[in-house]
Structures are given as structure tokens and as C-alpha cells.
Amino acid sequence: MSTGxxxxxxxxxxxxxxxxxxxxxxDAYALGGLLVTLARERHAPVxxxxxxxxxxxxxxxxxxxxxxxxxxxxxxxxxxxxxxxSSYLVGTRFRxxxxxxxxxxxxxxxxxxxxxxxxxxxxxxxxxxGAVTVSGLPQAEDHALVVEALEQFxxxxxx
Numbered sequence: 001m002s003t004g005x006x007x008x009x010x011x012x013x014x015x016x017x018x019x020x021x022x023x024x025x026x027d028a029y030a031l032g033g034l035l036v037t038l039a040r041e042r043h044a045p046v047x048x049x050x051x052x053x054x055x056x057x058x059x060x061x062x063x064x065x066x067x068x069x070x071x072x073x074x075x076x077x078x079x080x081x082x083x084x085x086s087s088y089l090v091g092t093r094f095r096x097x098x099x100x101x102x103x104x105x106x107x108x109x110x111x112x113x114x115x116x117x118x119x120x121x122x123x124x125x126x127x128x129x130g131a132v133t134v135s136g137l138p139q140a141e142d143h144a145l146v147v148e149a150l151e152q153f154x155x156x157x158x159x
Contacts, residue, residue, distance in 0.1 A: 005140060008096055011089040018150045019122045021157075023129055025057055031132060032058030034156075035149045039134075044145070046136030049073045052121065052129055065136050072135040075113035080120050080131040082107075087133075088116030088143040117142030119150065 006014075020027070028050045035048045045064025050057050061069070076087040079101075083090045091114035094101045101107075101114035116139030121130040132150070134142045 005092070006088075008089065008092055011086060011092060014147055015086060015089070015120060015122065018119070018147070018154065019124055020154070021124050023052060023121050023123050027153075028052065028057035030156075031149060031153050032060060034153055035132070035134065035145065036060050036062070038145060038149055038152075044137055044141075046134050046142070046145070047073055049077065049131075049133045050121075051077065051131055051133075057130075062136075069135040072113060072115070073118070073133045075111060076115055076118035076135065077131045077133050078112050079114050080118045080128070080133075082112070084120060084128045086116070086120060086143065087114050087118040088139060090114040091116070091139075115139040115142075117146065119143070119146045 032048060032050050039046050039048065039062055045062060047061045047065040047069035049059050079087040079090050091101050094104055094114065102109055105112065105114070117135050118131050118133035120128040121132055122128050132146055134145050136142070137145065
């Protein structure tokens with residue numbers, strides 16, 4: 001990946017690469033635990049949320065996070081649910097058009113936020129079935145933490 005913010009094509013490639021063969025309750029717990037471990041190693045003040053459809057399968061709030069992070073999680077997750085893409089990719093697409101999500105989406109900004117940190121949980125043959133979301137760091141770091149966890153999760157699963 002290049003230095004600086006990832007490009008649209010890099011973000012799309014991440015989503016394609018990080019499609020899962022399946023995703024159930026035990027997978028949500030394993031992925032959530034992995035995210036907690038990575039965040040604790042970095043002393044990251046984040047909240048973590050994993051959903052499949054409307055059901056919350058995992059949630060953790062680490063030291064330094066707040067209820068505000070939960071509100072950001074909800075807003076970023078709704079972008080994934082609406083667009084079927086990572087919240088960071090959606091925001092990046094708007095910026096590439098010379099505008100912002102806030103200016104041009106025509107969506108309620110108290111309900112939606114196209115800031116990095118929410119990533120679609122896509123299952124082979126089924127499409128997007130949920131979202132994994134982190135909030136508490138700058139948006140690029142929230143996004144990168146989720147991507148790193150999904151990469152490790154897939155590597156561990158295949159070994």
C-alpha cells in the first residue's frame with residue numbers, strides 16, 4: 001500500500017481480498033478478541049463493534065473510549081449497511097469527486113458518517129452480511145486496525 005491515504009482502488013482491493021468463507025458467532029468472538037488484543041498492544045482508546053445483520057455479536061470498550069465512540073460506531077456502520085462498502089471507501093469516493101459526504105450525500109449526518117473505521121463483513125456467495133467497526137483513533141487508523149485484524153483473522157483461519 002502506498003504512503004498516505006489509500007486510493008479508491010486500494011480500498012476496493014482490500015474489500016475483495018478480505019471476503020470470508022463464512023461468518024458466525026464464534027467467528028465474531030474470535031475477530032473481536034483479535035481486535036481487542038491489537039488495540040490493547042497499542043494502548044488504543046477504542047470501542048469495537050461487530051454485527052451480522054441487525055444483531056450485535058461483539059462489543060468492547062477499552063480504556064479511554066467513551067459513549068461518543070459508540071455513537072460514531074453506529075453512524076459509520078450505517079454507511080456500510082447502506083452502501084455495502086467500507087465507510088472509508090465511501091468517504092474517499094466523495095472526496096475524489098471534489099466534494100464531501102457531508103456536503104453531497106443528502107443523508108442525515110446525525111445518522112450517517114463516512115469516516116474510516118467500519119468495514120463490511122462479506123461472505124463468499126452471500127455478499128455483505130454485517131460490519132466490523134472501530135472508533136477512537138483518527139479515521140485512517142481506525143480503518144487500518146480493522147483491515148489488519150481481518151488479514152490476521154483470515155491467515156489464522158486458513159492455517
